[in-house]
Amino acid sequence: MLAAARGVTKSYAGKPALSGVSLDIRAGEALGLLGPNGAGKSTLLNLLCGIRTPDAGTVELFGRNPREPAARRQLGTTPQATSVPPTLRVRETVDFVAAHYEHPVPRTRLLREFGLTHIADKQCGGLSGGQQRRLLVALALVGRPRLVILDEPTTGLDVEARENLWERLGQYRRDGGTLLVTSHYLEEIQALSGRVAVLNNGEVVADGTVDQVRSRVSVSRVSFRTHLPPSLFESLPESAGVTAGGDNVVTVLSRDSDATVRRLVRDNIPFSGLEVHTASLEEAFLSLTHLSAGPETRVREEKL
Numbered sequence: 001m002l003a004a005a006r007g008v009t010k011s012y013a014g015k016p017a018l019s020g021v022s023l024d025i026r027a028g029e030a031l032g033l034l035g036p037n038g039a040g041k042s043t044l045l046n047l048l049c050g051i052r053t054p055d056a057g058t059v060e061l062f063g064r065n066p067r068e069p070a071a072r073r074q075l076g077t078t079p080q081a082t083s084v085p086p087t088l089r090v091r092e093t094v095d096f097v098a099a100h101y102e103h104p105v106p107r108t109r110l111l112r113e114f115g116l117t118h119i120a121d122k123q124c125g126g127l128s129g130g131q132q133r134r135l136l137v138a139l140a141l142v143g144r145p146r147l148v149i150l151d152e153p154t155t156g157l158d159v160e161a162r163e164n165l166w167e168r169l170g171q172y173r174r175d176g177g178t179l180l181v182t183s184h185y186l187e188e189i190q191a192l193s194g195r196v197a198v199l200n201n202g203e204v205v206a207d208g209t210v211d212q213v214r215s216r217v218s219v220s221r222v223s224f225r226t227h228l229p230p231s232l233f234e235s236l237p238e239s240a241g242v243t244a245g246g247d248n249v250v251t252v253l254s255r256d257s258d259a260t261v262r263r264l265v266r267d268n269i270p271f272s273g274l275e276v277h278t279a280s281l282e283e284a285f286l287s288l289t290h291l292s293a294g295p296e297t298r299v300r301e302e303k304l
């Protein structure tokens, strides 16, 4: 195990951000940490990186207290709020960070892998938000860390840059690296990781493979065509959200699709074109964190 939190509690001004959180990060895995805004993801990462200390419980990094510099030697990280030095050039910044490590990735290779070669001579302050983000992730990897912890690495990147970044992180993992990453883009986490932990209100509400998390909530999409108003179906006891599509198609995100179908028939609901599908990870996640009981748009949003 490379890092762990055990029964960790952390409050800010008396308001709990984490309440008894336990999480192990095992060698070689990619763990996606998911959760709505304010769930406690950044707080947990900051504890694991030694930026903050827990009020109760213990945090370990490579078997040590993450506050010890020696514990962080094999850690690569990009906290959410980090910025690059505005007057240094990209290549100078890479060289500066690389100088802290015994066997850094050669600068030209790192810049090439992250698509930064053409801006090597630019001052960091003149980079776009997306270029800065890419540079920060490159810097997290320059020291060939055994564990990389990234807080929302793809925020502000366009689709192509996001894909490139995940490809690069996938390569890091195939090379034997361990990755802990938060993201609001569930599809990305799904593609990258074998394991997902879901945080909500400072507690781990699910932890397992993508399939396990999905089966734990076993949410299905029950779609059918009807002239009745979609809002009518929000009150179904097993409903975790309703969306209305074109052509009078209503989709109920159901925790028990059999019960939903039985109810439609029993209540003589006029419907046609019934389809039942397993929900996406995103929908399962929404159901877990009870967000989906709200307006229908929430179910459709790609970004949580």
Ligand SMILES: Nc1ncnc2c1ncn2[C@@H]1O[C@H](COP(=O)(O)OP(=O)(O)OP(=O)(O)O)[C@@H](O)[C@H]1O
Pocket: 012, 013, 016, 017, 035, 036, 037, 038, 039, 040, 041, 042, 043, 044
């Ligand atoms: N420095 C701080 N001072 C006071 N409260 C804080 C501080 N940092 C976080 N919090 C609070 O702790 C809770 C958890 O915040 P945290 O940033 O860990 O969540 P998060 O899951 O990372 O959210 P996001 O996805 O928005 O980054 C929130 O209620 C937040 O307002």
